Amino acid sequence: MKLVYVDNNATTRVDDEVLEEMLPYFKEYYGNPSSIHTFGRQVAGKIDTARERVANLLGADTTEIVFTSCGTESNNNAIHCSLEANPKKRHVITTKVEHPAILNVCRYFAKQGYEVTELGVDKDGMLDLDELRNSIKDNTAIVSIMYANNETGVIFPIEEIGKIVKEKGVLFHCDAVQVIGKAPINLKNSYIDLLSLSGHKLHAPKGIGVLFIRKGVRIDPLIIGGHQEDSRRSGTENVPYIIGLGKACELAKKFLKEEQTKVKSLRDKLEEGTKDKILNVKINGENSDRLPNTSNVSFEYIEGEAALLLLDMAGIATSSGSACTTGSAEPSHVLQAMGVPPAKSRGTIRFSLSRYNTNDEINYILEKLPPIIKRLQDLSPVFEDSQHS
Numbered sequence: 001m002k003l004v005y006v007d008n009n010a011t012t013r014v015d016d017e018v019l020e021e022m023l024p025y026f027k028e029y030y031g032n033p034s035s036i037h038t039f040g041r042q043v044a045g046k047i048d049t050a051r052e053r054v055a056n057l058l059g060a061d062t063t064e065i066v067f068t069s070c071g072t073e074s075n076n077n078a079i080h081c082s083l084e085a086n087p088k089k090r091h092v093i094t095t096k097v098e099h100p101a102i103l104n105v106c107r108y109f110a111k112q113g114y115e116v117t118e119l120g121v122d123k124d125g126m127l128d129l130d131e132l133r134n135s136i137k138d139n140t141a142i143v144s145i146m147y148a149n150n151e152t153g154v155i156f157p158i159e160e161i162g163k164i165v166k167e168k169g170v171l172f173h174c175d176a177v178q179v180i181g182k183a184p185i186n187l188k189n190s191y192i193d194l195l196s197l198s199g200h201k202l203h204a205p206k207g208i209g210v211l212f213i214r215k216g217v218r219i220d221p222l223i224i225g226g227h228q229e230d231s232r233r234s235g236t237e238n239v240p241y242i243i244g245l246g247k248a249c250e251l252a253k254k255f256l257k258e259e260q261t262k263v264k265s266l267r268d269k270l271e272e273g274t275k276d277k278i279l280n281v282k283i284n285g286e287n288s289d290r291l292p293n294t295s296n297v298s299f300e301y302i303e304g305e306a307a308l309l310l311l312d313m314a315g316i317a318t319s320s321g322s323a324c325t326t327g328s329a330e331p332s333h334v335l336q337a338m339g340v341p342p343a344k345s346r347g348t349i350r351f352s353l354s355r356y357n358t359n360d361e362i363n364y365i366l367e368k369l370p371p372i373i374k375r376l377q378d379l380s381p382v383f384e385d386s387q388h389s
């Protein structure tokens, strides 16, 4: 059976070149980079190279790159530790559409007595920047706003947002997990103080991430121990994965143009074809600036989970909303915040492409998807009624 993977916002395939660079660091070069003997020195230099490659992709200084275990850890680190560093400031601002790795951290602090403002979005998934400006108070410790949404791909105007936050002298964290490698980023002249990224969203393995900490920003470490990463994240370095992430960042820079041209045109073809072949399709976030690879599509009178299973039987891997919320009966919190009615939100499928997808695969999806949606709509009593009214 043909297999088509279009769930790249959940995770990506490890690039062959990434894996190739990693492999010797399991069996041949397995030293601890803190050791001063040859084994240690062999790998310490490689970590420096990886750090340079990450810094180069982000337009950052190598001293600003801290390796973590994942995007979730980087996000936890940013929120936890900036609050700890500013004990008198007990207000956090975020948005209703963040990933649970921010929302649930903020809600944890709300339970500890912190005030948390969750900014809403409009029907296009956009923030009201005046609302943001007016929400910042003297005791606001941190504003955490994502760069691009994992479900809809909607990109926030992050530099405009950062300017507002920094004008008020508040720390600004950005969850950029979905944007790295899909859109250009340059932290050099940016307002972002702290930024999270995750390797497995850009063709590196799962279990490696980065927290960018701008020079001069003082936050305490989340994980305390043996002083690795300049005491900002202790724990013996995950050498092969750090090396893999470095290579993935180098490749991301090389393929950025392809993401914005080839991947985008495949995504656009998928959307146009879907609208042509299926009635009343709604592309969520379509009127906003979006990631070039993401398409969040609502179909009427179906359950997204049922469509997902039938697509899976046809060899097409997608997700309904985000992988993290799949399996929960709740409609997506992102679509809810955008005012998508629950009936429509439940009939939503997220397609997320990568540089590995081909034109043939998009044709295959466009062949299989319409009869699957029709079959499910025909089973729906509400659809039946709507056809007769």
Ligand code: PLP
Residues within 6 Å of the ligand: 009, 010, 069, 070, 071, 072, 073, 075, 099, 101, 146, 148, 149, 150, 175, 177, 178, 198, 199, 200, 207, 209
């Ligand atoms: N932030 C966003 C926007 C994400 O999409 C994800 C993963 O889906 C994360 C954070 C969590 O990253 P990780 O899986 O590396 O913990």
